[in-house]
Amino acid sequence: MKFETQIGGHAGTLSIDADRLHYQREGGDPVACEFSCEQAGEGAYTVLLNGASYQIVLLPAGEVWVNGSTFRAEVFDPRGLRGRRGPDSETGRKSIAALMPGRIVRVLVEAGQTVEAGQGLVVVEAMKMQNEMKAPRAGKVAQVKAQPGTTVAAGEVLLVLE
């Protein structure tokens, strides 16, 4: 069985053949050895490689904890369909999204207003910390979605620049 891997931002490949694995990170030395892998509770696993012990816990959102470190990690079946989407086309419109879950404290601009790069747009507060969202570039405020006093999720669009 062959897999493509993305572990902590590094691409690689993994082959499994009976009790042996072969892992090759792009540009790294290959790891080839016998393995032992057992489930050790809900979402928890123990892996032995070359006599070394790895304690692994699967976390939500594609993250994996291993021996005290947390990685974003994914494997792909190369036979599967996984057409990667290209970068979003440049339409000139730029959505400003909340970086963290929180509550809108102040909206500093209005629709139709021209803003400079670095100008404050919206103030979001979470856990007693205020975060001022700034314009990534100069432009005109096309739309304001943020409402003072309301709660927003991370990634929710607060306003649109054009």
Added chain:
Amino acid sequence: MFRKVLVANRGEIAVRLIRALREAKVASVAVYSDADRLAPHVQMADEAVHLGAAPASESYLRIDKIIDAARRHSVDAIHPGYGFLSENADFADACAQAGIIFIGPTASAIRKLGSKTAARKLAIAAGAPVVPGTESGISDEHEAQRIARNIGFPVLLKASAGGGGKGMRRVDRAEDLPAARRDASSEALRAFGNGEVYIEKLIVEPRHIEIQILGDHHGNLIHLGERECSVQRRHQKVIEECPSPVMLEHPGLRAKMGEAALNIARAAGYTSAGTVEFLVDRDRNFYFLEVNTRLQVEHPVTELVTSIDLVQWQLRIAAGELLTISQQDIRWTGSAIECRVYAEDPASGFLPSPGRIEVLREPSGPGVRLDSGVFEGWNVPLEYDPLLAKLATWAPSREDSIQRMQRALGEYVVGGIRTNLSFFVDVLRDPQFRAGNLSTAFLDHFFDRVSLPPANLEQEAAVALVLALARHSHKQTPSPAKSSWLQSGRLDLLR
């Protein structure tokens, strides 16, 4: 001793207080907001009272509702913890008027010390060195500009009623002063219900070292030595330790700072536990900063090194008992370090990361103390401080204590929300941290020099293996599984 005590707080400190009360055979009453019905402190307490909506201004800051709850549950005393109403003299007064003991200093001592500007005046009168600056809040813009120019930039804006970095801003240029004052004042108003802000000279790259004090109502007052809290981010402490590495090089400094702290406390008629904060410059000069008229977040490191339970003594002192420990009795044994585990994401500039904790495994073992306020499945609310837990370790030497902390951090798993656990791992292996070369600018420099540990390819292979076996048996990403999917997936592969 008291029969029943209300804990006017939430999170890990409410849990800490309920534990102390149970050890003292005192019944506990928790209070909670809409966001905290399932919180550990509510589950642990003997009784619990709903206060109101999630925002602190409608729950944990409501003096009227808390006093009403205390009356209805016939408590003898209220422990305010830290933050919220802990340094609010009006709350202490309201307790007294209701015939309830406030576990902390007197309202008069809070007024003398709780306002940083009043505390400065008192410290000057008591002969303690202070940082140049204003002695009262500045509301007029022209006045603020004039004072800042006289002191010389960079200056520091601080909330008169505050602590913990809330309402604090560094200002490097005169033109930045108006915006910084507006932000600091609005943040202070939200956090403390008082928007007053004052101006102070910024001492460049000082150490933050504080002295723990403890006094009773019979004139006994002692200090329990220092805590070094120089490792700060946005003026928020993240790592604290006792002893300070400075004290190992300058053995006389602890006694000198302790004496200065006691003089200030004596001048204010201080009782209960409190903390006198100082800045220490490179020449080992120290300047009085402020007094925190409450139990500190970082009190466990003092407890670990002195074997004195500060909360038990707060209870006894509030009940009128005699402080039976004298200054000569205090011994500082070994070294303790504390890491504040926050719900925030080191990968995105430490932005808050509230949400549901899906996976939680906590460290334990020799020399490890965990003061936690969360559990697996708990939804960390966005309304409050991001502190999830405090992980403290003790060992005979600083080096061993750091090593023990590394070990404990390696056992700690939090999934579902982001935490700063990985950040501590990086800081604790930093050579400058290991050498004890600390200042409040430590982290600024640290972020410039920190490097990633070498890749562990075998570890990557182990991660890939588990995910691949999971992927093979289930076509979707495995959720923390109850089934034996891994086993069947593997058997499938081996066929």
